[in-house]
Amino acid sequence: MTLMHELTLTELVAGLRSGDFSSVELTRHFLERIARYDQRLNSFITVTTDQALAQAEAADRARAAGEGGPLAGVPIAHKDIFCTSGVRTSCGSRMLDNFNSPFDATVVSRLGSAGAVMLGKTNMDEFAMGSSNETSYYGPVKNPWDPSRVPGGSSGGSAAAVAARLAPAATGTDTGGSIRQPAALTGITGIKPTYGRVSRYGMIAFASSLDQGGVLTQSAEDAALLLEAMSGFDPRDSTSVDKPVPDYRAGLSADLAGVKLGLPTEFLDEGLDPQVRAALEVAIGELQSLGAEVIEVSMPNLGLSVPTYYVVAPAECSSNLSRYDGVRFGYRCSDPVDLEDLYKRSRGEGFGEEVKRRIMTGTYVLSAGYYDAYYLKAQKVRQLISADFKRAFESVDMIVGPTTPTPAFELGAKTGDPITMYLNDIYTIGANLAGLPAMSIPAGFVGELPVGLQLVGAYFAEDRLLNVAHRYQQATDWHRRAPAAFMQ
């Protein structure tokens, strides 16, 4: 008999519909798995047992009455960056350890009204700043494939939970690779849609011109289901795009004959692990045998993505995080002598090391005398990088390449050197700078560690990415592999 956690989100929706199990049974099953396994992973910051069971009961009642949305009764987890009314929203920070949001993020309310049950809030790098989930105030998350290794970040809790099947799917956010990189390192599927596709309302801001919500799932089909339910125009987000959401599942099985995939030669640099490259080449061969045409393209400015990002993102972060002042909400230091002491110590004690480093970098690049040399210059290079993509899309339908330069690395291996850590996102950051949709899908292993294949599409071409990913997943079974230690 197939166990409930061995099923994909799509299969669980079907199982609920045909009455194979109730939402309460399903929810209880995943809550038991979290209780049994999560001390090994630390993937959840908060588990919402009572609320989840109440939502599951409501979903079962709705179903009995012939009602319920497209996700009625399926449990999912939310990254702890999405505000949830009545449930602490920490953003992985001591600063918000005591924060109870007065409202729900649009992503949370949309998935809630589609019928999804929330299992809890997942661990993450503090304020989504990190690529290994080691900057969380609540401790690092472990990779279910090898607990001595990182799951990637910043959506590392969501990725580890889905990879270990502690949740069928989870939400995430991606500012420089924070959905795709952990998806790749844990062997699951992750998609960051076009900037503006998913509402940022109630999604705690890091770098507002780069941040975008998305999903981490077992398959492209699951990603299509979940992304469709959470996407769409939201008047509460000033950068939300007023454009209808297509039926992402309708085009999943379209034939790949004639689809042109561009492989940037810049992605195959000396930084790419030879074994990851070998896996990538096999995956590209598979896509070719499915009918896709692979063409080498050149994107000469892509190499400047990481330095550009480390000006733009810290600049926006230093501005966004100025709201944490110890006055209206969040952490306040004890016994401040005056207002300046209150600000400085509340922020000094409430933020962790990496967050403070980025606020400092951002403050520096925006300060008088340096603005033109750093921030303005970075915005110009951002334009060049975006133009590289535009030019590539004149001859190809999407970009294909590796998601990360290496498989998952050991905990602590890169915490001593910020630059080495930043270079993990070398292949993912370009899509954020340009605002393009991008996804990572499992594409093989190096030893016991999963490898991800990245696809980057033109604006609002999520449907095409999902189509290519789905066809690939029908021809391969990498996405069905799960870490044995968590599958008993």
Added chain:
Amino acid sequence: MALTRKQVENIAHLARLRFSDQEIPALTENLSRIIDFVDQLEAAPTGEVLPMAHPLDQAQRLRDDAVSESDERERFQANAPATEAGLYLVPKVIE
């Protein structure tokens, strides 16, 4: 470019962040390395390129000037470290 301790202390003041004396040397070194790293942008041929502030070329939407939110002061202040009579409390600013 290597930052000086004085520069780092000034940035920390602008950012309203308190660091201990012991934290400053490592912070100075790390920030200097980050600034060195982003300095490679200087060589990029940007000429007349327009700066890109935002991925989507769209204007900010305007909305009608109408009340859309209700008064939720009590719910919001429930998160505040210190309030009194509907006001946020801070240390005395004027002696």
